[in-house]
Amino acid sequence: MKQIKLILMALCCVSFIASAQKPTVYVLATGGTIAGEGKTEVNSAYTSGAITVDELLSAVPEINDIATIKGEQVANIGSQDMNDEVWLKLSKRVNELLKKSDVHAIVITHGTDTQEETAYFLNLTVKSDKPVILVGSMRPSTAISADGPRNIYNAVACAVDKSSKGKGVMVVMDDRILGADDLSKTNTLSVGTFQNPNFGELGIVYNGKPVYSREPMKRHTSKSEFDVSHLDKLPRVEIILSYSNATDLFVNAAVNAGVKGIVTAGVGNGNLTTVMQNALAAAVKNGVAVVRSSRIATGPTAQWDEIDDDKLGFSASWFVNPYRARVLLMLALTKTNNYKEIQRMFTEY
Numbered sequence: 001m002k003q004i005k006l007i008l009m010a011l012c013c014v015s016f017i018a019s020a021q022k023p024t025v026y027v028l029a030t031g032g033t034i035a036g037e038g039k040t041e042v043n044s045a046y047t048s049g050a051i052t053v054d055e056l057l058s059a060v061p062e063i064n065d066i067a068t069i070k071g072e073q074v075a076n077i078g079s080q081d082m083n084d085e086v087w088l089k090l091s092k093r094v095n096e097l098l099k100k101s102d103v104h105a106i107v108i109t110h111g112t113d114t115q116e117e118t119a120y121f122l123n124l125t126v127k128s129d130k131p132v133i134l135v136g137s138m139r140p141s142t143a144i145s146a147d148g149p150r151n152i153y154n155a156v157a158c159a160v161d162k163s164s165k166g167k168g169v170m171v172v173m174d175d176r177i178l179g180a181d182d183l184s185k186t187n188t189l190s191v192g193t194f195q196n197p198n199f200g201e202l203g204i205v206y207n208g209k210p211v212y213s214r215e216p217m218k219r220h221t222s223k224s225e226f227d228v229s230h231l232d233k234l235p236r237v238e239i240i241l242s243y244s245n246a247t248d249l250f251v252n253a254a255v256n257a258g259v260k261g262i263v264t265a266g267v268g269n270g271n272l273t274t275v276m277q278n279a280l281a282a283a284v285k286n287g288v289a290v291v292r293s294s295r296i297a298t299g300p301t302a303q304w305d306e307i308d309d310d311k312l313g314f315s316a317s318w319f320v321n322p323y324r325a326r327v328l329l330m331l332a333l334t335k336t337n338n339y340k341e342i343q344r345m346f347t348e349y
């Protein structure tokens with residue numbers, strides 16, 4: 001009997017030491033398809049954000065072999081409903097956790113619809129070089145070949161690997177590692193939906209290990225100038241699309257609603273109909289910051305082309321697409337509404 005007790009105690013010690021040696025990774029859940037429940041295993045109809053973080057994690061017991069996992073439910077929504085309140089809560093919680101010496105990394109489960117916006121927001125507001133990885137899935141947890149469990153395993157595997165430090169916020173899906181600096185959802189249904197269309201992906205996950213092939217070139221995380229730690233709301237910025245015959249209707253509506261900034265998704269190199277451009281120039285005179293971006297999926301919205309940004313007081317977004325440009329402009333407006341200073345930020349981030 002005494003011997004059995006001793007063996008049991010020894011086993012407990014071994015498992016305690018083993019778990020103490022494993023890096024601690026917090027999984028913060030926000031909802032999305034990865035936490036979605038379908039009507040059947042083959043039907044495309046499903047409800048986002050239906051299962052909890054504990055249920056999500058129980059589908060991937062293998063992550064417990066490589067990390068000590070702690071799950072937290074931050075929200076449980078389809079990411080089409082992602083909002084400033086959850087962003088601020090998430091950013092503050094990530095910063096709080098990463099300050100602790102015993103926390104190695106953060107994995108955030110998130111719907112894919114607005115994942116590029118949340119990843120970029122965190123890329124600009126997290127003050128740490130420790131890995132922060134967003135992960136989602138395109139198929140609900142109840143589907144045949146659900147992609148969520150593999151994506152979660154890969155995300156945790158990247159989070160615990162030392163080569164993942166200092167790379168800014170990343171998204172791990174479909175065995176690929178994408179940078180938040182150039183993230184786009186490019187396909188409405190495909191499991192390989194995310195791309196870095198201008199800069200190329202950061203790397204791949206191979207046999208449960210990250211293999212990186214590029215560094216992010218833009219300012220991020222610990223080198224970012226943005227600090228939301230004392231904020232409980234963000235300046236309102238709207239996105240307005242341009243197209244043939246586009247009028248000044250939405251620009252005027254936005255200005256009348258009191259927005260602080262407008263991002264345009266222009267045609268070509270961020271071009272605008274003359275009537276829309278004139279309305280935007282008037283908006284600038286009323287103190288609204290205007291950033292030109294483009295509805296085109298790749299290439300920069302560059303200065304010094306058909307539009308004289310300096311004359312009109314506009315800034316050009318360069319490689320930041322309209323959805324991420326809205327995020328950067330919101331953060332820029334927490335510091336300044338000077339178009340030259342905003343232009344600097346769009347060339348650096």
Ligand code: GLU
Binds near residue numbers: 137
């Ligand atoms: N609407 C869902 C979301 O973004 C669908 C996209 C997904 O998670 O794959 O939460």
